[in-house]
Amino acid sequence: MDGLGWTPHQEVPGQVIFLQVNHGLILSLWNRAGMAAELGTDPGTLDPGHGIAPITLSQNVAxxxxxxxVLAQARLAGAAVANPPRRQEWGGYSGYFADPDGFRWEIAFNPTWQVNDDGHVTV
Structure with missing residues (x-):
């Protein structure tokens, strides 16, 4: 990561690491078990060909x-709500919807991250 100029900002050992890779862009690298727990599914469902792509895309909001x-807007646009919004163990609030290709999109509020008026996120 250092060779790419990315700075790890937060880590849950054995689960996920958050990297600020550019202004407003956060890359979250999960292991399968941690990601499955976050999505509320079995880790085996994250294998290619089993219905859930092993990647999530997240929009952090204020x-x-x-x-x-945002989840209501996605639902009105035809997305399926995969995980309704709820308070999370990590202290935030988030939910997921699935797009037509099966990708999971997280809409998240993290009280320890700053979301500027222009939408840029700072960890």
Whole structure:
């Protein structure tokens, strides 16, 4: 990671590491078991060809109310809510929807991260 100029900012050992790779862009690297727990599914469902792509795309927003609003907008656009929004063990609030290709999109509020008015995220 150092060779790429990316700085690890937060880590849950054995589960996930968060890297700020560019202004406003956060890369989260999960192990399968940690990702499956976050998605509320069995790790075997993350294998290619079993229905859930082993990647999530996340939009971080500035409040729990904004999480609810974005998920409602996705639902109105035809997305399936895969995990309704809820308070998370890590202290935030998030939920997931699935796009037509099966990718999981997380809409998240993390109280320890800053989301600027222009949408840029800082860890």
């Amino acid at each position: 409040s729990p109310a904004e999480v609810d609003a």
